[in-house]
Amino acid sequence: MTQFGASTLLEPRIGPVSPIGRSDMSSVMAGGDAEAKKAKNTMLSDSLGLRKKKRSPREAKGPARMSARGREMLMPVPAGIVFATDKEAKQAAKPEDPETWPERLRTAALQVCHKLSTTQFVTLTRLEDMLKLAGHSTVWSEVVGKIVSRLPSLAGGWLSASATFSFVCEYEEKIMSDVQREFKLAAGESETISFTTLEDLVDRLGYTPLPHSLIAILQEAADIAAEPWLGRDAISLSTFEAFVQLLTERDGFSQAEVAGLDRAFTRFDRDDSGTIDPEELQPILCWLGCCAHENVTAQLEEVMRAEGSMDRARFRTLLRQHRALQYAHTHALFERYCSPELTVAPADLVRMFKKLRLSLLPETLWEVVEECELPHDAFGFTDFWSVLQGLRQREGFHSRELKEIGDTFRRFDRYGKGELFTRSLPNALRWMGHLLGQHSTARVDWKPEYGGRARITQAEFLKVVRDHTEADILSLREAFRQVAPEGGACPLPMSKLKATLEKLNKAYTQDCDDVIRKTMVQKWLRKANATFDFEEFRHVVARCRERARDRLRANQGFTDAEVTRLRKLFSQKLADCDNTAKETLPPAALIELFKIVTPMVEKSPEARNMLKKAINIHEDDHGSLDLPAFLKVMRTFEDLIEEEQSVGTPMVKQELGIPVVQVDDFLDIFSDYIRNGPQSLTAQDMRMLYSLGKGAPSRVSTALNKVRKSVNSTRVANAAVNAMQFNPLTYDQASRLKEHFLRMQDQKGAAGTVQQFIAFTKALRDVTPEQLDHAVA
Known part of the structure; x- marks a missing residue:
């Protein structure tokens, strides 16, 4: 199992990964002539020497055989029936007491039944829903109708608990007998069936007919039946019976997939309790949301949250449900884009993944295609x-990107527990090259989902990185189309390159000439006449971004502006103490420097202790620091502040009643306070401290969502909402409240922890606007 992506365990890797060159996908990514795209795809396939794979008749007719009912089946359905293996449990159950039923039937019944009575237990109209929740991904209405006609129903179309139990048992026995009969009819004199027939029978049983899973289970079944493996088109009755037993025992998963799911369960069961609790649910939803339509994820989330805690068996059933729902949706999606030959071109494949909420880069697509040993043309x-x-194995990233994400997460996982402090998330994103321009923060707001929590997991970090990666790609496209002639249909002239880069990040304009001179020599030689298609433009942006990222990493995660300020202050102190030859500051000079850089160390014992801890880690034997060591001290100090804020996050919600979407804004104010002192707080900061959480949460959230769509900064958006209707203070009153705050700090001491800052905030809220007006009078 890789460090990231438990989904690597769900599907077997097919063949080795073969690195390939950058394919020309400019027309796919930025638009262009259809014939040109077709020619480029053909050229790529020919250049790689790949032959089109032969497809079986079953594969060729794949999507066409799906019924309309199957395409519409997007309600929560734990796929895979287990009626063969819970036969003894049914016999031991008391039909009138649902608590004694097999677990899958009891759970399904609780979601559709009338909870007030076992006599009026479920309506006739909900029986098919119950069957789906019990594991039948396909429900045969004609069988349901025949059984229902013989059941004793109560007034109003109600069934009792015992009648409901009898109905499910009879339905499952009927389906099993029908499948066995159909096997014998299909086998005929040969006494074997083909793989295509097996897939039809599997569909009849209510499972998703995934070829690679079925073949793996078939091979196991042949061993159990002590029969030689004669191939996928010669399946005997004894092998089929063993196959059905394995299929039902494992919810349709192969042995390797079940082992993978067990490891995934262990990964998400962070407290080793043997169950996944509701607070451990969000990482699973992030993981399952990769390469999945939002309808599938939303419906699955509803079922999982209703479940509460899950053991291994229920976790496996829900994962089977996810695969069945995803399979049904992707079938319908494929039919929308496929040609009369039932294939799609690479450009359409990219568009399909956009529908699955994944902006796919060409190099990632071709790496997966190579790994799966698939053709490149259709x-x-x-x-x-x-x-x-394959994309789910790598969470939608190229293997190179996945490694960088893993390295970054491990760097910021300070205690090696597989968790990242939420307040460290912006620094982790900057470490990867995100948030260095003006566009990312405007598009991605992770705070409503994670801002009210102290930590996030690996899967959640992957989702945040994926969201920022997709936002960056979208920004690239928009910038290119805004400046390039004819809305991006024509190449971008060299004369307009810097203007386009400036829309993304002004720092890129300083690096682009050197990037082109070193990596695109022909463009540099033809400088005045050079043009860039979208892929070439993306190459320039990627190299410029790498340089900005590398500078940040060399500077301990500080931006160019932050490093310039710190270097200037350090150099001034170095000149004052006349120690420029050694380029180190002695302890006395360091004390004066830290008072300037972090004023709160004079007034807050907690801030002072954090700074001492940072200095002890990086100082030399004489207690001196050079500039690189000084930057390391400041980074460690920042990390300790972020840790204090993250640990205090639950207290902010609990003691101040602040909505999740605004917790991070409170902590931003505390961060300014602890770094720069109380004088750095503005009147707007005081208004936010006074009013956060005071409005009705639903009104606050609604207003925030509206404002965020038109305002780039979350904090500015929150301030705008407070100014709109939720803040009872005027700016003059807020200024006087700040004066009150400063007096309170002089009397009680500085607030060096989140808990102390919460206490200050509570005291500020006890002051009324009238008292503030009276203070002036």
């Missing part, structure tokens, strides 16, 4: 499904 549904699973 993709059938099975090919599409294989690429989908």
